[in-house]
Amino acid sequence: MSTSSRKSRASGRVTLDDVALSAGVSRITASRALRGERSVGADLVARVAAAAAALGYVPDPAARALASARSHTVVVLIPLLSNNLFVDLLEAVQRALHAARYQVLIGVTHYEAEEEEALLASYLAYRPAGLLVTGLDRTARCRDMIARSGVPCVHLMETSNDPALYCVGFSQVDAGRCMTDHLLQTGRRRIAFAAAQLDPRVMQRLAGYREALLAAGCYDPALEWQSVQPSSLALGGQMLEQYMARHPDVDAIFFCNDDLAQGGLLTALRLGIQVPSQLAIAGFNDLAGSDQMWPPLTTIRTPRVEIGDSAATMLLQLMRGEMVEAHSVDVGWQLVQRQST
Known part of the structure; x- marks a missing residue:
């Protein structure tokens, strides 16, 4: 035997x-x-x-890849599976890659650099055909592993001027500035920014908020709330309640994510706060249910499906050795004005 x-x-x-x-x-x-x-x-x-x-x-696809030095697996690293933002993106990636007969292997980093390092080290041992990773902010070790692997890699959700990086996303700073400018144009001057999770893209939105208020001469750092807790409806409700207790002159709150803003709207309704006449509320990402809130939520619509489609297409070109027209693709975003502002 x-x-x-x-x-x-x-x-x-x-x-x-x-x-x-x-x-x-x-x-x-x-x-x-x-x-x-x-x-x-x-x-x-x-x-x-x-x-x-x-x-x-x-x-055994792993054994086959090791034996042939080829693989039909693409590794996708995302921060969370509980966020619809990444679910929408993953579905688009899966559709595009499945049609090209590639399998998708998903890794969840939980916004932790150490977890991303461990996942990359583990998955790269199987010689995947390609990588899709979220954002541009990662450790030097992660960047080195990706570079040394020689595996084609596309970055999601952000853009870059570095010709060595392949990216599909949009300017989080510009989107944050646009929403703040919108609130200023409605006559608001005491505009708060409520942030949770504090991942790099949230901090870029915060940078856009600051730029707009500094340009308007009404920036007050005391109106920023930066929480390391995960974003949720419950946290958004707590933030709104405490803002109104500590800063009763606040006339607008820009929440960094829609689930926070949805929680804020529900709490405003419970407390009898008139939205938008007394307090304007805005969110980000246009998540499911935002158009069904009362009043419907003003937000930034982010093109998750387009990002997934474009990133998968770019990665397929790289894996096939084809010429990529642009190393960085900006798919844009849209201000969706509803009745909450």
Whole structure:
């Protein structure tokens, strides 16, 4: 009995050796038959396929990649799966890559640099065909691992002027400035910024908010609230309630994410705060339900599906060795004005 056969019996996993033995062919012939190589006759292909089906053999993509130095797996690293922002993006990526016969392997970093390092080190060992990573802010070790791997990589949600980086996203700073300018144009001057999670893109929105208020001469750092807690409806409600208690002259709150803003709107309704006549409320991302709030939420609509589609298309071009027209693609964003401002 061969070592591999003993291992397959010990693990319960059917191996290529088992298929070859059942079909009465060599291991290499079984492998070539399952790959559909023309050098193997039709009768042998049928015999090996029948043996594989009878045994319930499932090819090991990791072993195949290591053996051939090729893979049909794309690694996608995102911060959270609980955020609809990334769910929408992932669905678009999955559709595009599945159509090109690539499998998607998802890693969740939880906004932790150490987790991203560990995931990259683990996944790169399987020699993926490509990488999709969220944002541009990562450790020197992560950047080094990506560069040394030689695996094509596209960055999501942000843009860059660095010609060595491939990116699809939009300017978070410009979007943050635009929303603040909108609130200023409605006559608001005591505009607060409520932030949670504090990932790099939230801080870029904060930078846009500051730029707009400094230009208007009404920036007050006391009206910024930066919380490291995860973004949620409950936290948004707490933020609004405490803002009104500590800064009753606040006339607008720009929440860094829609779930915070939705929580703020619900709390305003409970407290009898008139929105928008007494207090304007704005969000970011145009998440599900924002148009159904009362009043409907003014927000920045971010093109998650477009980012996923464009990033997957760019990565497919890189994996095929094709020329990419632009290394950085700005898909833009849209101010959606509703009744909350």
